[in-house]
Amino acid sequence: MQDFAPFSLYPYDPVKPLPIIFTIIVFGLGVYHGVQTFLRYKWPRFGFMMTWASAVWMAGFITRAYSVYHPTNIPLFICQYVLILAGPPIFAAAETFILGRLYAYLPYHAPILPGRVLSTFFILGIAVEVLASNGASRIANNTGTSEDNLTARYTGISLLKTALILQAALEVLFFSLVGHLQYRCTRPGSHFPHNVKVMCYLLYITSSMMFVRCVVRVVEGFELGSCGPTSGYCGPVQQYEWFLWVFEVANITIFVAALAVFTPGKYLDRDTKRFLDQRDGITERMGPGMENMDHRPFIATVLDPFNVCALIRRKKPFPEFWLEEWPVADGSRERGNVALTTKESQKEGLMKV
Known part of the structure; x- marks a missing residue:
């Protein structure tokens, strides 16, 4: 862990170029997704989800790029933390859109109404997002030792841990639905065409990456809960910046890149009929x-x-x-x-x- 300013809100000396670098990378991927989904394959709803998630995440990186030069500014710190935390769940909602299209393409294997896969996970995801954002805001905004600050902080920690555990549970459910689809496709007398196979394997990979991110965030949440009232940060996930850039940012950036390379419009038709x-x-x-x-x-x-x-x-x-x-x-x-x-x-x- 590096030395940092005594009054810094960061428990480390943040690497200042990285937010700018990932802003550029995510912007490039977002533009590529837009071209593929809106112009080439005409998947506007999927394209909207990916564009929205990319915009939220870029806003987080841009805010962080400014925040690291003003490490005592609480509003900036809260804003970058919440926005970076909010981006991946929206990307996760985008992958549920692919599963819905797979079920529409193979309706005889669908245990759920295809058109409600996205809405179901999206509604649950919004609930998780509200809990996570509220919890993160309470934690970052209550750093004092007064009784009110401590109460608000512990409430925020509980909300954040609950949200992250629920998000991990959603990924397990999603992974199980993909596994159920593959199982039905590979039974004797069934068919597992190449385009469906590619999409299933892609969803296995992306869902696993999202689950890894959730696990690391859950560990961070429990680290926050184990901190004393005046210690602020404790545990390696909070105290070392590389956990953020490896398991959160780089991990989800590869997730976005995978969806760009194996864009679903190339393998599945836009018509749900x-x-x-x-x-x-x-x-x-x-x-x-x-x-x-x-x-x-x-x-x-x-x-x-x-x-x-x-x-x-x-x-x-x-x-x-x-x-x-x-x-x-x-x-x-x-x-x-x-x-x-x-x-x-x-x-x-x-x-x-």
């Missing part, structure tokens, strides 16, 4: 979309995306529309599986009908 024929695992068909076949009220789909109520009544959670004959999708693109041209697809569809 396009699905893969369950029988041959090759032909893409145009169906009604699972959301249009689920006739429950909108609020019911939000509150019960898994349709547990139907399962309790021992009914099918979702209409099995894929068992019917649907027209072959036009303009099949090469996604790594045995893609058909438009004429071949139409001929295949006529033969099956």
